[in-house]
Amino acid sequence: MKKIAVFTSGGDSPGMNACVRAVVRTAIFKGLEVYGIYRGYEGMIDGEIKRMHSYSVSNIVQRGGTILKSARSEKFKTPEGRKKAFENLKALGIEGLIAIGGDGTFTGAKIFNEEFGIPVVGCPGTIDNDIYGTDYTIGFDTAVNTALEAIDKIRDTAAAHDRIFFIEVMGRDAGFLAVESGIGGGAEFVMVPETATDLDAVVKSLKNLRKSKSSSIIVVAEGDDEGNAEEIMAKIKSKIKDESKEFKVTTLGHIQRGGNPTARDRVLASRCGMAAVEGLLIGKSSCMAGVMNQEVVYTPFTDCIGKTKPLIEDHLKLIDILSI
Numbered sequence: 243m244k245k246i247a248v249f250t251s252g253g254d255s256p257g258m259n260a261c262v263r264a265v266v267r268t269a270i271f272k273g274l275e276v277y278g279i280y281r282g283y284e285g286m287i288d289g290e291i292k293r294m295h296s297y298s299v300s301n302i303v304q305r306g307g308t309i310l311k312s313a314r315s316e317k318f319k320t321p322e323g324r325k326k327a328f329e330n331l332k333a334l335g336i337e338g339l340i341a342i343g344g345d346g347t348f349t350g351a352k353i354f355n356e357e358f359g360i361p362v363v364g365c366p367g368t369i370d371n372d373i374y375g376t377d378y379t380i381g382f383d384t385a386v387n388t389a390l391e392a393i394d395k396i397r398d399t400a401a402a403h404d405r406i407f408f409i410e411v412m413g414r415d416a417g418f419l420a421v422e423s424g425i426g427g428g429a430e431f432v433m434v435p436e437t438a439t440d441l442d443a444v445v446k447s448l449k450n451l452r453k454s455k456s457s458s459i460i461v462v463a464e465g466d467d468e469g470n471a472e473e474i475m476a477k478i479k480s481k482i483k484d485e486s487k488e489f490k491v492t493t494l495g496h497i498q499r500g501g502n503p504t505a506r507d508r509v510l511a512s513r514c515g516m517a518a519v520e521g522l523l524i525g526k527s528s529c530m531a532g533v534m535n536q537e538v539v540y541t542p543f544t545d546c547i548g549k550t551k552p553l554i555e556d557h558l559k560l561i562d563i564l565s566i
């Protein structure tokens with residue numbers, strides 16, 4: 243293998259740049275020619291592919307977002323789109339790919355590998371931490387800390403006015419972000435898609451809690467089974483039926499995707515990026531380079547996509563016990 247290319251795809255996450263940097267520099271260190279594909283699969287189809295040098299990734303290790311840009315590509319979901327993408331790679335002599343993204347990105351990569359045989363190794367880039375085969379995903383730690391900073395600030399005003407605050411964090415299908423920011427932020431309740439939310443039980447606890455506490459923080463993952471934070475707040479308000487209580491909702495939104503990556507994310511991104519290049523060179527394909535129990539592991543895309551990473555049981559228990 244002499245030429246490889248790297249791209250970022252799906253939702254961006256802090257640390258993607260550190261990962262791109264690690265891929266580019268490791269590839270050059272190993273004597274490879276390396277290319278950057280802009281705007282994910284969309285740019286692969288449109289031929290937005292540029293040679294990268296060591297200096298192309300200077301001064302980006304600390305930056306959020308992705309210098310390669312990211313996109314969602316409907317065209318890549320069609321056989322014609324993927325054929326065009328492959329022709330563009332073939333014209334440049336690119337023999338291996340490194341895909342930085344989430345499970346959607348890996349689904350596309352798996353299909354592409356099956357159709358054209360081009361080896362692809364993935365790196366887990368998403369703030370959701372919902373990818374099987376790695377303890378943490380690139381961007382998760384930064385997003386948790388961003389959410390935490392917001393929760394700390396909201397707690398001040400919640401306490402000052404004796405309010406119940408519902409804070410919505412990202413997580414359509416996974417509650418990792420809600421759980422860790424909830425534990426760190428001392429939330430009274432955390433509502434996540436993985437477990438059924440019992441609103442009556444929450445109302446009962448809230449009434450009990452209010453005998454000892456004047457304000458409460460409830461962290462809601464956007465994909466909770468009872469709805470988003472706004473909907474859950476309305477349901478709880480109607481059940482509590484106490485006009486003297488003030489309920490507020492704050493949706494953190496895209497602020498959670500940005501910002502300088504934490505040290506932990508930069509290290510994880512660098513490790514995964516280097517491992518992805520080394521993986522390609524030893525013949526790995528259709529798999530993701532992740533880190534589990536401090537060790538680099540390669541997990542087949544089939545498992546990354548098909549298996550669900552469960553929430554840590556102890557974390558849920560912690561929230562219950564510590565909120566008394």
Ligand code: ATP
Pocket residue numbers: 251252253254283313314315316318319320343344345346347348349350351353367368369370
């Ligand atoms: P995040 O978890 O942050 O949303 P992701 O990688 O899961 O990241 P998606 O938007 O789901 O983000 O997927 C990224 C891209 O992967 C899609 O826009 C599409 O181009 C490609 N992709 C996803 N699923 C398929 C599929 N079934 N076939 C071909 N390509 C796909």
